[in-house]
Amino acid sequence: MRRTILIDAPSNLGLRPPAPGCVPGCYKLAGALREQGLLRRLGALEGGVVVPPRYDLGEWREGEDGDFNAAALAGYTRKLAGRVERHVRDGDFPVVLGGDCSILLGAVLALRRLGRYGVAYVDGHGDFRHPGNVAVSGPLGAAAGEGVAQITGRGQADLTDIDGLRPYVRDADVCVLGIRDADEDQAELAGLGIRHTPVGAIRRRGADAVARDTLKHLQSPPLDGFWIHLDADVLDPSVMPAVDSPDPGGLLTDELRALLAPLAASPRCAGVNVTIYDPDRDPSGDGAALLAGLLEDVFAQP
Numbered sequence: 001m002r003r004t005i006l007i008d009a010p011s012n013l014g015l016r017p018p019a020p021g022c023v024p025g026c027y028k029l030a031g032a033l034r035e036q037g038l039l040r041r042l043g044a045l046e047g048g049v050v051v052p053p054r055y056d057l058g059e060w061r062e063g064e065d066g067d068f069n070a071a072a073l074a075g076y077t078r079k080l081a082g083r084v085e086r087h088v089r090d091g092d093f094p095v096v097l098g099g100d101c102s103i104l105l106g107a108v109l110a111l112r113r114l115g116r117y118g119v120a121y122v123d124g125h126g127d128f129r130h131p132g133n134v135a136v137s138g139p140l141g142a143a144a145g146e147g148v149a150q151i152t153g154r155g156q157a158d159l160t161d162i163d164g165l166r167p168y169v170r171d172a173d174v175c176v177l178g179i180r181d182a183d184e185d186q187a188e189l190a191g192l193g194i195r196h197t198p199v200g201a202i203r204r205r206g207a208d209a210v211a212r213d214t215l216k217h218l219q220s221p222p223l224d225g226f227w228i229h230l231d232a233d234v235l236d237p238s239v240m241p242a243v244d245s246p247d248p249g250g251l252l253t254d255e256l257r258a259l260l261a262p263l264a265a266s267p268r269c270a271g272v273n274v275t276i277y278d279p280d281r282d283p284s285g286d287g288a289a290l291l292a293g294l295l296e297d298v299f300a301q302p
Contacts, residue, residue: 002093004301006039007047009080009273012055013069014102014144015244023055024244025280030097032279036292043301044095047087050080050106052099060141066156067143073102074158080106081162085113088270095299098275100144101127104229105159107273108151108168115224117270118173120214120263121148123231124250126176126185126196130154133188144276147229148174148185148194173223175214177259178202178234180249199251207251207258215266225268228260232277232291239290242282253294260298272299 008030015024030049039046053072060068067073080096084107087094096107101123111117121127130149134140143150143159150160152174153167160166176189176196189196195217202210218226237246239253251259263269277291 001301002091004042004044004299005047005087005092005094006042006044007083007087007094007096008049009052009096009099009103009106010049011052011073011076011099011103013052013073013076014100014142016068016142017057017060018244021057023057024100025278026098026100026244026276027052027055028279029099029274029277032277032285032288033097033274033292033295036288038292038295041292041296042095042299047083047094050076050083052076066140067146067159068141070143070156070158073105073143074162077105077109077159077162081109081113084271085110088114093269094271095295096271096273098273101147101229101231101275102143103273103275104147104151105168107227107229107271109162109165111225111227111270112165112168113163116173116222117169118175118218118223118226119151119169120218120226120228121174121176122178122229122234122256122260123147123176124178124180124233124235124247125231125245126179126183126189128185128188148176148189152194173218175217177210177214178251178256180247182249199249202251202255202259207255208262211259211262215262219266219268223268225270227270228263228272230260230272230274232275232287240277240287242278242287243276244278253290257294257297264298
């Protein structure tokens, strides 16, 4: 049985300011879930904190070339990759608590150093903004909206080609799950052969069937395994409103649980990161309780 290791990666470097002079609150995600007793509930060992650089409001800009906080984010990616790589080499199962979606760069850089891995990208959005499509998808600036693009090698080299390892994940090795039915990135993803399954298709086919198909793809050679990226905004705002983009039409809790459980049970699953839940938007703490319960159901040691 692999050891589950709980690691905090409380970086908000990939998000734009939610309001002038304010920093995004998702860096509090890890603390809020630990308050719910997540370490004990997962049966996990303590993996510590990978401390991020300061979120510098003076660096923010939008519509210019390049990403906000890129230098700090590149350094943090290397730092987090070192921590994740060590645990995966040791045969552990890291559960990495963000933070925003840019923490995925650290996980996939770690795995790229070890071999060829896929990603189950469980997210409410395609996150495929990159320099080649800004005329359609809008300006660059916030790396968290560029996740799938960046891990597949699209975007500025200081983030997408660390150690000369671009791409960290090949197009064919990504499965995007749970995007909204009207997501604007779907046509481009389809044209590039990046597998994606929106909410409507998950409901028609059944979450378990979609998970089985995803596993068939991500467990097949030549892949050495896969990572799960879990963004809380994959859930519908009726159950998880405490995210920066609470768009309607998301998965319900039971649907997400059914989608994740077969993926998490696979011995080829190398780990998971959890992102975007913002305790500042959840004064009651209900979102933290829901998310901690879901993670316990899916990832707890038997």
